[in-house]
Amino acid sequence: MRPLGFRARLGLFFVATLVIVQLLTAGLASGIARSQLIAEGGRQLIANADAFVAQMDDLSASVANSVQVMSLDDGLRSAIGAHDRETILSMLRNHGRRVDASRMQLIGLDGIVRQDTAGDAAPQLFPFPDLLKDTDGGRAAAVAVVVGKAYWVVTVPIHAPRLVGRVAVSIPVDDVLLDHMQRLSALPRDVELVTREESGDWAVVASGSSSAGMASHYRGNMPLPTQPTRVTIGGRQYLELAQPLRTPRGSPAVYALMGYSLDDALRPYRAVWGAWAGLLALGLGAGLIAAWLVARGVSRPVEALAEAARRIEEGDYRPPPQLNRRDEIGQLATAFSTMSDAVREREKHIRYQALHDTVTDLPNRAAAEDEIDEELNRYPKVEGALLMVGLTRLPDIVKTVGHALADRLMRDAGGRICRAAGNHLVARATDTQFVLWMGRADRATAIGLAFRILDALGHPYTEADVSIDMGPAIGIALSPEHGVLAASLLRRAEVAQFAAVGSTRGVDVYDPHIDPHRPERLSLMSELRAAIDTGGLELHYQPKLRLADGRIDAAEALIRWRHPTRGEIPPEDFIGAAEETGNIGRLTRWVLATAIAHVHALGERGHVLKISINLSARDLEDTELPDRVGQLLRMHGVPGSVIALEVTESAVIGEPAAALQVLRRLADMGIDIAIDDFGIGQSSFGYLRHLPVHELKIDKMFVQQLATDETDRTIVRSLVELGHGLGYEVTAEGVEDAAALDFLREIGCDHAQGFFVARAMDFGALTELCDAEGSRLT
Missing domain, CATH: 3.30.70.270 (Reverse transcriptase/Diguanylate cyclase domain)
Structure with missing residues (x-):
């Protein structure tokens, strides 16, 4: 006989349907009962609100009748006519005690309070003139708030026989009165009289026996509910309704905030729901017994497979226990074992690949x-x-x-x-x-x-x-x-x-x-930007000697940075970093502006000195550079022929098309272009012929040992001859002794530059040198 399949056994769990149906039924019945109670509570709140207003009207009628009796007293009329203050006050106090009034006032026809049992001696206007006008109809009443307390103010006229005044009765509407009204009627237990404070919050002026604190739910400018509204206060649910009470002009509005406790209303139904829960528990118990009978035959192999799955999750790929079953669970166990083996092999392969290079089979x-x-x-x-x-x-x-x-x-x-x-x-x-x-x-x-x-x-x-x-x-x-x-x-x-x-x-x-990524290198760049903006940099100039006549006719601009805390910072420590971080453009603009301004200042003193300015490879990528240089020349009124721009071979080789366009535009402005550090780069004379070059500067590595190294002498002689053959002027850098200078003059080199000629000097020293020599560019 074929064993009962897993699907068939699952049918036994349909007993859960009974539980679901019971739960749905219980939920539906509970929801309907709750909805009915809420609707009934809302109707009761509306009826209670009307009843509360009616009670207040009855109170005002009772007080008015009592005061009208007092107003017919001949003694009071006579005292009013005679302005007998003591008699009037005595009678007002007596009648006030009868109606539980805290204050009785006699008000003249002009609205001035003539007598006041509160003891105010100074005549003053009655604060609620609307009530006085309404008194002409016989009586008027309203709830008014005075100094944070609520009063039921009733006004009645006094005739003798003509209208001679009015009496205002102020009865405190406090917890005691509200509690009394609740006991005499069907008002709900939770009633609060509230008014809005200047801050916008609602303040309770009377609460009777209520302890719910309903007004605390409405904070700020939150309005009170004008229809029955469900709220939760302190974990309890209420229906709330605010009934506006008549208040005179000059007094804040007063509302009767009434609450209907849904928890109290639902309490009688708890016994019914308890019985329902008992029936549900019985049905659930029967279902659990049936489920247990089936699970006993199913749970053990499933738990074994689950344990095996947990081991796989933790990386343990031991095969699950063998189950000698021919049903679906047996098939599942077999498939699970096969899957476990496959996952183990795949994970082993993935782990190996994740940690090894696929080409060399080395760790990655x-x-x-x-x-x-x-x-x-x-x-x-x-x-x-x-x-x-x-x-x-x-x-x-x-x-x-x-x-x-x-x-x-x-x-x-x-x-x-x-x-x-x-x-x-x-x-x-x-x-x-x-x-x-x-x-x-x-x-x-x-x-x-x-x-x-x-x-x-x-x-x-x-x-x-x-x-x-x-x-x-x-x-x-x-x-x-x-x-x-x-x-x-x-x-x-x-x-x-x-x-x-x-x-x-x-x-x-x-x-x-030499680490370009060290943190201090990045901080140095921010300090460099600040130095550019605040004048922390200066230009020094190294003169160039014209070998033909021994005159100083040019100088190279060299940047100097004296840091306030780090001291003198060599250019090689920050210029390379400026190129890497994109700050070289700002630095070049400062050098150009400063150098051209110095050229103009020398011209004002009658000196014509050509100033050489270094450009980087990044500068040659800036297509707006010629426009900026031209603007500076026009601003200072100097020709382009008094400056030269030096670029390295590598800067020109890197982006030949872009660099060539920028260099040609600069050359068209009359500016000489010089190739700096010539001889150590990758360019050739054939390539240089296509550039608008005016001057070659032989790198100092070939010049410093001219006095002793015959190879360097041969190289320098060849470079000078080739440069002149192509129509270039030639300058030798790094001249440090007389022998080198004599050799350069002998082979016809045009200019010499180095410590032996002159060290770099600030602009003031350069000006003094020009004044002393009276140099002119001829």
Whole structure:
């Protein structure tokens, strides 16, 4: 016989339908009963509001009748006619006690209070003139608020036989009166008389036996409910309705705020709901017994599978227990076991891929960081070294031979590094870099291993007829000297590796002074911007000697920054950073404006001195630079021929089209263009012929040893001859002795510049030099 299936057994749980139906029925009945009670409560509130107003009217009628009896008293009339103050006050007090009034007032026809049992001696206007007007009809009554307290004010006329005055009766509408009215009628237990304070909140002036604090629900400018409204106060539910009471002009409005407790109204139904809950419990009990009978045969294997699922969630992939069942649960257990095996294999593969490079099969950067951090945390004070091995030629290799061969080259390079590194951790950091971690190693040991790796990678990679030089460069960061976190060491080793690319050794140790990412470098840029704006920079000028006649006819503008706390900051420490952070444009604009202003000042003294100003590669990207220079020249009234702009070979090579356009526009303005540091860049004379160049400045590395180095003398002689052959003037930088100066004059060099000629000086000193020599540009 086929065993009963899981679906069939689930049918037994339909007993829950009984519970659901009972719950829905109970909820529906409860909702209908509650809705009816709320509707009935609203009707009662409206009826109670009308009853409250009627009670107040009855009270005013009773008081008015009593006062009218008093007004017919001949003694009172006579006292009024005789202005007998004592008699009037005595009679007012007597009648006031009869009607529980706290204040009785006799008011003249002019509205002035003549007598007042409250003791106010000074005549004053009655504060509620509307009530006096309404008294002409026989009596008037209203609730008024005086000094934060509510009073039922009733006014009646006094005739003798003509109208001679009016009597105003003020009965306190307080908790006692409200409680009394509640006992005499069907008013709800929760009644509060409220009025609005100047702050906008509602203040309770009387509450009877109410303790609900209903007015506290309405704060600020929140209006009172004009229709029965459901609110919750202190965890209890109420229906509330505000009935406006008649108030005279001159008094704040007063409302009777009435509450109907839904909790109290629903209390009698709790017994019914208790019985209903009992029936529901019986049905639920029967359903639970039936469910338990079925679950006993189902829960155990399901729980076993659930436990196996929890183990898988925690990374434990042991197979679930075997269930010898032929039903759906048995099939589920078999599928679950198969799934567990598949998930285990996939996760193992994913974990491996997440922590390893797919090309070299080495750990990747994330895995290396984790392992290095773990060792650094375990031995924080022990020396260690991180080597960043970069293959600088890999991007060109990819472009030339494709990714497939480049990947094979990287696998070969990784193998060479691993063999040289021995047991040390080797990982692939980026597409072109490997990282190697040496625990318990000092600087010398790290440098020694770096050179062994350099030797291992120095042999070209050969495949078929292709031989490829890898171009390795290695940077080293030391722990704890350069950092105690893997991320910091990786970044700093990378900085050192980039520095090693340009070195002759191919290996470099991290130097914080050349790190472009150090925090103080960023703060220096913000301070540089402030120095530009506040005049913290100044220009110095290094004169240039015209060798033909020995006259000073030009000078190069050099920026100087004397920091208030750091002292003198060399230009190489901030100009490069300014280029990287985008501040070089602002700095160049300041130099141009200052230098051209100085040219104008020299011209005012009769001196014509050509000033050279350096431009960066970023400046040549600025297409508005010629317009700005032209504006400065026009503003100061100086020609373009009195300034020269110096650019490096690399600046022109980087963006030749854009740079050429900017340089030509500047040259069209009569400005001379000079190539600075010539001889160490990548340009050729053939390329320079297309540039509007007027002058070549030979780099100082060829000039400083002219007195002793025959090779430098040959190079400089050749550069001067070639420059003159192309129509350029030639200036030699870095002249530091007489022998070099004599040699330059001998080979026909046009200008010399260096410490032997003159050191850089401030503008004041330059002015004095010009005054002394009377230099003129001829």
